[in-house]
Amino acid sequence: MNNNSKPVYIKGQPVGDGCPAVFLAEINSAFDTDMEQGQRMIRSASEAGADFLKAEILCSTDIVLNDGSRFEYEYGDNGERTSETWYDIVARKVNPLSFYESLFEYSRSLNLEFIVSVYDLASVEFLADMQAAALKIPSSNLNHEPLIVAAAKTSIPLILDTNKAYTSDIARALLWCEQQGNSNVVLNHHPGSGPAPAEQHNLNYIRHLKQTFGVPVGLSCHYVGDEILYAALGAGANLLEKPISFDPSHKDLDTVFAANIDDLPSILAKVRACSAALGDGKPRAYMPDRELDQWMGVIAQKDITPGDKLTTDNCRFSWPCKGISVEDWSKIEGRTVVHDIFADHPVRWGDVSFD
Incomplete structure (x- = not known):
């Protein structure tokens, strides 16, 4: 049984x-x-x-x-x-x-x-x-x-x-x-x-x-x-x-x-x-209340100009996530920036070169 x-x-x-x-x-x-x-x-x-x-x-x-x-x-x-x-x-x-x-x-x-x-x-x-x-x-x-x-x-x-x-x-x-x-x-x-x-x-x-x-x-x-x-x-x-x-x-x-x-x-x-x-002990397939605004995103630690590479020296991680999420940091670390990113602004996918 x-x-x-x-x-x-x-x-x-x-x-x-x-x-x-x-x-x-x-x-x-x-x-x-x-x-x-x-x-x-x-x-x-x-x-x-x-x-x-x-x-x-x-x-x-x-x-x-x-x-x-x-x-x-x-x-x-x-x-x-x-x-x-x-x-x-x-x-x-x-x-x-x-x-x-x-x-x-x-x-x-x-x-x-x-x-x-x-x-x-x-x-x-x-x-x-x-x-x-x-x-x-x-x-x-x-x-x-x-x-x-x-x-x-x-x-x-x-x-x-x-x-x-x-x-x-x-x-x-x-x-x-x-x-x-x-x-x-x-x-x-x-x-x-x-x-x-x-x-x-x-x-x-x-x-x-x-x-x-x-x-x-x-x-x-x-x-x-x-x-x-x-x-x-x-x-x-x-x-x-x-x-x-x-x-x-x-x-x-x-x-x-x-x-x-x-x-x-x-x-x-x-x-x-x-x-x-x-509760019922079952995992949720979809949770609209996941409160993702409490997750962190990648933020410019200081002004970043085109040609600079993204590193932990010029980036920090803060919430709420307004651009690229911290879970994707490995995808952009060391990549070249193609647009100006001002200090305290989020890093967005369009700011990064993947060529």
């Missing part, structure tokens, strides 16, 4: 090389069970101009064992750490599907379509009915054949998180999608659990994924700060996913590397500018 793939269209918006980068404002379940807080986050993402809302559905504790297994995570501004059982984390974020229906309809009312991470089959069916913009398969589910097959069958575009998956893991997940006739897949480079330091991101892997699988590739940004977003664009990322929060120091997983919602408009402006600056 190669990276000359066609874009994947998510609700009509192309994701791929040569297209503007797509930004997902990720709220996941940062609002827990608070509908008002969730709507505030969505409203802020919409007002800032995010391309899509990124959320997740946690509608049942059945997806996690209640066996005391714990997860340790960092939060706050000073590297504080805490741990919770996986069951407790999920339990405090579980909402009925009717809750998510109201939440996503609110997002849609603000013209902000939603991309949602799924963990169970019921969520896939629900989102298919809601005609979600895309379904996200979290990295923890990249080996979940029943989930990926069900998601692919919807024909909705898919985003597959990679994390520390082997190439064979990614190839297998893509094969499951292809077997269901769904080739509308974006891979998301995932640097690992956050906060991920810069050296852990390995952004050049984005190019490797494109060359290997021939699909658009995005970044799930788990860095404290926004600079990795712009570096990822330079490395070829077609899509950027970044958590947002009203309070990144809040004691919860994923908030420590979230962007403050107040900073989102500025971040998006930089993303748009960086994306536009990349």
Whole structure:
């Protein structure tokens, strides 16, 4: 496979090389069970101009064992750490599907379509009915054949998180999608659990994924700060996913590397500018705006009379070019002048003998 793939269209918006980068404002379940807080986050993402809302559905504790297994995570501004059982984390974020229906309809009312991470089959069916913009398969589910097959069958575009998956893991997940006739897949480079330091991101892997699988590739940004977003664009990322929060120091997983919602408009402006600056990478056959008046021409350093030869003693090079260009100096150096050329005047082709 190669990276000359066609874009994947998510609700009509192309994701791929040569297209503007797509930004997902990720709220996941940062609002827990608070509908008002969730709507505030969505409203802020919409007002800032995010391309899509990124959320997740946690509608049942059945997806996690209640066996005391714990997860340790960092939060706050000073590297504080805490741990919770996986069951407790999920339990405090579980909402009925009717809750998510109201939440996503609110997002849609603000013209902000939603991309949602799924963990169970019921969520896939629900989102298919809601005609979600895309379904996200979290990295923890990249080996979940029943989930990926069900998601692919919807024909909705898919985003597959990679994390520390082997190439064979990614190839297998893509094969499951292809077997269901769904080739509308974006891979998301995932640097690992956050906060991920810069050296852990390995952004050049984005190019490797494109060359290997021939699909658009995005970044799930788990860095404290926004600079990795712009570096990822330079490395070829077609899509950027970044958590947002009203309070990144809040004691919860994923908030420590979230962007403050107040900073989102500025971040998006930089993303748009960086994306536009990349262009299509193709050389221009003809450029009417080459600004040739900034190139230098050959100028008489002093009065030059007929019979004199042109040398660097009696010529200099200055812009704007009004006569012979500096690129043609080798063609006229040592040639005899046939007309008077006054000091500070350009040397023109008619001033030079080629006999």
